[in-house]
Amino acid sequence: MDKNLEKGKSKNFILILESFIEKYKVPIAGVSALILLGLPFMGFSQYIMRIFIMIGIYSMLALGLNILTGYTGLVSLGHAGFYAIGAYTASLLSLKLGANFLVAAIGGAVLAAICGLLVSLPTLRLKGTYLSIVTLGFGEIVKMILINWDKVTNGTLGLKNIPRPSMFGLKLTLVNNGMYYLMLVLVALITLLCTLLIKSKIGRAFMSIKEDELAAIMMGIKTTRYKALAFVISAFITGITGAFYASMIGFIEPNSFTFDISTLIISIVIFGGMGTIRGMFLGSAILIAFPEVFRFLMDYRFVVYGLVLVLMMRFRPQGMLGWKSQMPYKLPKLVKESLKKNNKDNLKTQQI
Numbered sequence: 001m002d003k004n005l006e007k008g009k010s011k012n013f014i015l016i017l018e019s020f021i022e023k024y025k026v027p028i029a030g031v032s033a034l035i036l037l038g039l040p041f042m043g044f045s046q047y048i049m050r051i052f053i054m055i056g057i058y059s060m061l062a063l064g065l066n067i068l069t070g071y072t073g074l075v076s077l078g079h080a081g082f083y084a085i086g087a088y089t090a091s092l093l094s095l096k097l098g099a100n101f102l103v104a105a106i107g108g109a110v111l112a113a114i115c116g117l118l119v120s121l122p123t124l125r126l127k128g129t130y131l132s133i134v135t136l137g138f139g140e141i142v143k144m145i146l147i148n149w150d151k152v153t154n155g156t157l158g159l160k161n162i163p164r165p166s167m168f169g170l171k172l173t174l175v176n177n178g179m180y181y182l183m184l185v186l187v188a189l190i191t192l193l194c195t196l197l198i199k200s201k202i203g204r205a206f207m208s209i210k211e212d213e214l215a216a217i218m219m220g221i222k223t224t225r226y227k228a229l230a231f232v233i234s235a236f237i238t239g240i241t242g243a244f245y246a247s248m249i250g251f252i253e254p255n256s257f258t259f260d261i262s263t264l265i266i267s268i269v270i271f272g273g274m275g276t277i278r279g280m281f282l283g284s285a286i287l288i289a290f291p292e293v294f295r296f297l298m299d300y301r302f303v304v305y306g307l308v309l310v311l312m313m314r315f316r317p318q319g320m321l322g323w324k325s326q327m328p329y330k331l332p333k334l335v336k337e338s339l340k341k342n343n344k345d346n347l348k349t350q351q352i
Contacts, residue, residue: 036184040177049180055288056183057245060190062268062280064237069266070274071198072230073210075132077262078119078139082235084146084257085112086242088153091162091252101165105243112239113232120231124224139262146254158253162246179248186244190237194277197233206230207275270309273319282321 039052061083068074090108093099099107123134146153153159165172165182172178197203205226208216216223246252264287272283290304312319 037181040180046174049177050174051289051292053174053180053183053248055284056187057241057248058265058268058284058288059187059281060241060244061238061265062272062284063190063194063277064234064241065265066269066274066277066280067194067197067206067237068230068234069269070276071203071210072206072227074227074230075128075266076135076234077132077259077266078135078137078142079234079238079265080257080259080261081139081142082112082116082238083242083245083261084142084252084254085115085235086239087246087252087257088146088159088242089239090243091159091246092152094163094247095159095161101163101243101247104247105240108243109236109239112242113236116231116235117228119235120228124227136259136262139257139259143254143257146257153254156253156255158251158256159246160251162250162252164250165247174248183244183248186240190240191277193237198277202226202229210275267309271312271319273321276319276321279319279321283319 040049044052061079064082065076065079068076086105086108088108089111090101090104093104093107094101119135119138123131126134147155149155150157165178167178170176170178172182174180198206205216205221208219208221209223209226213223249256268280268283268287270283271287272279272281
């Protein structure tokens with residue numbers, strides 16, 4: 001009886017919180033945007049601003065993986081491979097061909113998406129552990145190619161002096177906070193893309209595959225196509241993030257894209273709340289800021305991450321912000337209008 005009472009209280013609290021956020025989402029979004037835009041003017045050092053940028057980078061990475069894992073239910077342990085492909089492709093386009101950041105970033109994202117499609121094709125019938133092993137192998141293969149294809153990637157020496165993005169003749173750097181504002185623009189665009197995607201027919205197909213793939217097939221959803229599409233979209237977002245990271249840091253090498261990076265990305269997705277967009281920001285903020293706050297635990301960072309994930313799976317498997325919506329489902333405007341029209345017609349017939 002007490003447990004049911006506690007569950008009822010928690011549901012009521014979540015409903016109140018969600019209703020409050022839904023009611024005041026515009027003011028909340030406006031205040032949040034003002035705070036983010038004003039951070040560079042609050043006297044933070046370049047070191048702190050770089051941490052904010054890294055939080056934004058891992059938010060984008062988590063949003064990309066969340067499309068695949070959180071919404072479609074396909075676990076990937078090799079997302080560092082797509083991250084590396086985007087970073088190296090964009091860097092080589094800038095260094096060798098003199099391409100600007102936008103062209104280089106799109107090129108890196110497109111190649112990462114193509115690789116995502118190629119990886120998805122032989123893994124469409126795999127699930128769970130087997131899919132994880134294949135994606136893990138993909139990440140390691142990409143790393144080995146980066147090390148051994150030294151004529152193109154410069155091997156273990158990496159790529160240096162990667163050009164910074166520029167706008168209207170002004171080079172965007174950490175000093176003038178140009179990279180910070182570019183990060184905000186990319187985060188906003190990727191968040192908007194993910195939001196529109198999840199609310200679309202494609203997003204509903206993704207979620208149906210995660211909940212019950214057999215039922216989705218019986219409903220006529222072509223699950224293999226949607227799985228491949230989830231890989232492509234996830235890899236595309238990850239590739240763009242890799243291009244931004246390379247231009248921000250100015251130097252990349254194969255050890256910048258290890259299995260530890262893939263582990264960190266999936267840790268953020270699980271910790272924040274799989275299948276939510278809001279959770280990706282909280283998860284990245286906590287797990288990226290953690291090593292800076294607890295530097296004395298730096299050598300045991302991944303041990304702590306593993307312990308946190310075990311505790312999360314035991315006591316809150318849905319993640320910090322991973323609750324299901326308690327609000328009534330909103331009907332589309334066309335459906336509402338047709339229902340109103342039907343009600344009016346019914347009233348007229350009753351009066352007659």
